[in-house]
Amino acid sequence: MGNKYDDQYMLDYLDGILSPEEKSLFEKDLKTDSALKERFSLLKFTINGIKLKGYKDSIKQVQQEFLQNRLENKKFTPIDAPKLEKKERSLYFWGKAAAAVSLLVLFGFLFYLLRNDGPSLYEGRYISYEIAAERGFSEQENILESLFINGEFKQMFQVSAERDQDQLSPREMLLLGNAALELDSASASLPYFQRLDENNTNSGTDTFQDEVDFFLALTYLKLGEYQNAYNRVDKIRADDRHKYNDNFSRLDQLSIKFRILF
Amino acid sequence: MKKSKFWTDQEILEEISGAKQINEAIHQLYKGYYGLLENYVLQNNGSNADAADTIQETMLVFLNMIETGKFRKEASIKSVLYGINRNIWLTTLRKRKSRDHRHGIYDKEQEQVEFDVSKSLAEMEGYQLIMALFEKLGEKCKRILVLFYYENLSMDEIALREEYSSDQVVRNKKFKCMKQLTNQLVGNRNLYEMVRNALKDGK
Structure with a gap:
């Protein structure tokens, strides 16, 4: 690799800001110049390492949240069972329930009265x-x-x-x-x-x-x-x-x- | 289009490749596969903490595979994550010199490790070095490099967010930071060789 391409130039290529002609010429030289290729690969590898650092931080954050959430859920619901849906009851239903309870109370009361001679x-x-x-x-x-x-x-x-x-x-x-x-x-x-x-x-x-x-x-x-x-x-x-x-x-x-x- | 509570493989891959909702995509991976991966480690003499560490590394390797185009779309995310997780955990066991356990499990796990996965694992050692060097940079350098390469912000956006006078100032600063990083690498022969080897293994 001569002085033709420095790191700034290679970074510009990687950042996609070279003109199509400059890009084409660089890619052509990259195929034939092994020293350029090694330097370029190292730069690319470094950039990828930076991206992975970003991923690593994101993963760490998500994992912390995930495990915290799981811990909290465990505290309150040890078994991950589906919760019963809260059904909307009609007035008719509650009316029937109240009538049933009243009838039960009435029968209980009558039974008590009958028993108490x-x-x-x-x-x-x-x-x-x-x-x-x-x-x-x-x-x-x-x-x-x-x-x-x-x-x-x-x-x-x-x-x-x-x-x-x-x-x-x-x-x-x-x-x-x-x-x-x-x-x-x-x-x-x-x-x-x-x-x-x-x-x-x-x-x-x-x-x-x-x-x-x-x-x-x-x-x-x-x-x-x-x-x-x-x-x-x-x-x-x-x-x-x-x-x-x-x-x-x-x-x-x-x-x-x-x-x-x- | 609004996604359902659980994303499909395709949706997860698209979000990561497109660097859009990366955190949510990672969260989907955790929701969908953490239990499976954790179970493998726990069933093979690992603790909950071992599982957490292994899964964290598994996710990083998986994201790197997507980033570097090594993820074969015909494979399911589940099988790839499982393969990575298994390899990382077996490597950890090997490093711990726990020979009895190692042989016991390794005899059972003689299946061929996916080629791409093993390559990614080799690459990771080199990346760990880069990341360690990255940590030595100043805070402003780290911010600019992450915003540009990870969050895909433009020079203008970085200038605005980080209060630089122009995008050119950011460009110059970014170049200096990159130079600082690569100089650290090239200046240390051992590190440089390790990264070169990782580069070769990763190809």
């Missing part, structure tokens, strides 16, 4: 009467009370049979009524509670009235006297200060009402 409500709500602890010693001497405390319920009736029934005190009537419930005899308990209730009504007092309301309600439920039971439950629930206000729920009341209606 008087005896089952009684079983669910019954609590044994417990004598308050603040009584005086002399009161504890009462035979019926002692028997009640000791769970001797049958003996209570044997003792009471020997007594004049009109002479029974309100406490004794309450205990006898509860003793009958403990013996699972609602029909036997009913007269005691009714008498207590009547006495209070007639005398304008409220001796053990909260207890009477509650145990009467239970007695009526056990006997299937739903209207009477409903009236007592309604009274208890209507009075926030009633001792047994929380012992019946609104649903219990509805169940009893349902029994009255059907």
Whole structure:
């Protein structure tokens, strides 16, 4: 290679800025001049190396983004499963769904009401009467009370049979009524509670009235006297200060009402 | 024409050859073939990091094949990438002197390596040297050379973007940068010989 072609000239050729004549002459010499050819190849190789440097940077950048993206996707979706498409539902569909749910709730509710008859409500709500602890010693001497405390319920009736029934005190009537419930005899308990209730009504007092309301309600439920039971439950629930206000729920009341209606 | 989410081989080749949407074309290669290439490395005693390095080099060799017109269009991108990746990984294993693994895999991989792929791999060693010399250039030189040769910007465009007074100033600067690069190469006999050998092997 003589001084005919320098690097600038060869670069101009590679950059495509030579005239067609200059280009043609250069290509002709390139075929015959091995030194020129080697120098030219080296220059071309160098330019290609520069291009590859550009590619290398692009590849590096794309790879970083790709791997980062893949890592993030992995964090949230370990299995690359196709996502379910969000379907547009018509109002008709939602209407049907709401109707189905309502029907299900209604059937569930009816089932609950049907299941809750008087005896089952009684079983669910019954609590044994417990004598308050603040009584005086002399009161504890009462035979019926002692028997009640000791769970001797049958003996209570044997003792009471020997007594004049009109002479029974309100406490004794309450205990006898509860003793009958403990013996699972609602029909036997009913007269005691009714008498207590009547006495209070007639005398304008409220001796053990909260207890009477509650145990009467239970007695009526056990006997299937739903209207009477409903009236007592309604009274208890209507009075926030009633001792047994929380012992019946609104649903219990509805169940009893349902029994009255059907 | 708007392309679909996954480009065809033809579309990828056109974008790279035409130096249009190169980054997107490379991204398409990653989307389409990274898993396949990674799997090969992982199944042959490589780690995720080995796979990442090998695939990065594979992509570079593949782009060089397109750039230098060595990619035969009758071959699919998938098979060529697979071939390059396999060769690079086997060479890496060989270099690691992991003889047990090497023989185990190499016995299985006795298939004839595609001629063009092996030539491109030989060329790459020379290019690595050029790239190393390129890195020693000043920032302005590197910018001008990459903008002109890689991004295919004209002298006018470079002048405008890099705030040079004229395209002639850019032309002169570019020539000086090229001269600096080739002088580095010719000035180092060993490097020069290595590049010459790579040139011969690559032919």
